[in-house]
Amino acid sequence: MASIQFSPGIDEVVVPDVRLTRSKSGTQGTATFIFDEPKALIDSDAEEITGMFMVDEEGQLSTREVKAKFVNGQPKALEGLYVMKSEEEWDRFMRFMERYAAEHDLGFNQA
Amino acid sequence: MASIQFSPGIDEVVVPDVRLTRSKSGTQGTATFIFDEPKALIDSDAEEITGMFMVDEEGQLSTREVKAKFVNGQPKALEGLYVMKSEEEWDRFMRFMERYAAEHDLGFNQA
Numbered sequence: 001m002a003s004i005q006f007s008p009g010i011d012e013v014v015v016p017d018v019r020l021t022r023s024k025s026g027t028q029g030t031a032t033f034i035f036d037e038p039k040a041l042i043d044s045d046a047e048e049i050t051g052m053f054m055v056d057e058e059g060q061l062s063t064r065e066v067k068a069k070f071v072n073g074q075p076k077a078l079e080g081l082y083v084m085k086s087e088e089e090w091d092r093f094m095r096f097m098e099r100y101a102a103e104h105d106l107g108f109n110q111a
Numbered sequence: 112m113a114s115i116q117f118s119p120g121i122d123e124v125v126v127p128d129v130r131l132t133r134s135k136s137g138t139q140g141t142a143t144f145i146f147d148e149p150k151a152l153i154d155s156d157a158e159e160i161t162g163m164f165m166v167d168e169e170g171q172l173s174t175r176e177v178k179a180k181f182v183n184g185q186p187k188a189l190e191g192l193y194v195m196k197s198e199e200e201w202d203r204f205m206r207f208m209e210r211y212a213a214e215h216d217l218g219f220n221q222a
Contacts, residue, residue: 017220022213029213094205101219102133102140108212109128109220 002056002099004033006040006049006066006078014038015104016080018097027087031097033080041068041075052080054096061096113167113210115144117151117160117177117189125149126215127191129208138198142208144191152179152186163191165207172207 003011022029046068065081133140157179176192
């Protein structure tokens with residue numbers, strides 16, 4: 001029930017690595033999603049991808065901060081940055097991640 | 112402020128991989144912590160390690176389900192299993208993991 005989309009309605013099948021940072025106060029943080037050779041890059045031109053959408057039973061989180069990484073002129077990876085600015089945004093994001101992680105066999109690992 | 116201990120008061124310095132499972136209903140789940148060559152095995156005999164304690168600003172979570180893995184007769188790894196049986200236990204555990212992950216540079220990755 002939890003999925004990530006680069007085009008509304010189309011689930012990305014490649015599962016990302018997700019890096020987390022959090023400020024010492026705990027109120028601000030970032031999540032960086034790295035998709036290696038995502039399907040979205042096959043289906044779309046890199047420049048058409050302007051957002052990343054995290055969809056679950058509670059609704060949708062989104063960010064417009066998506067970059068393509070190029071190797072030898074070819075887009076190879078997508079990197080999405082999601083910024084959280086309050087405890088509530090963290091909690092909501094983590095509820096999404098718990099669902100997504102459980103469905104896609106993600107665990108916590110040191111990078 | 113978030114740490115894992117095998118002996119009360121002594122933080123384990125090795126950072127584990129953590130695998131998560133969750134039931135479809137979302138109410139039950141497990142977290143399996145795998146510590147490769149943890150300091151606790153240098154400081155203690157494997158048979159003395161009878162619990163894993165997750166300590167943060169809210170208090171302490173613990174499990175007695177800790178196993179040592181042996182290679183050629185030597186203990187090489189510790190595996191702790193933490194079982195959650197309600198939404199509340201999940202939420203509490205994830206608050207610990209968010210803190211621990213942010214302090215120890217853990218992210219979400221596929222195993």
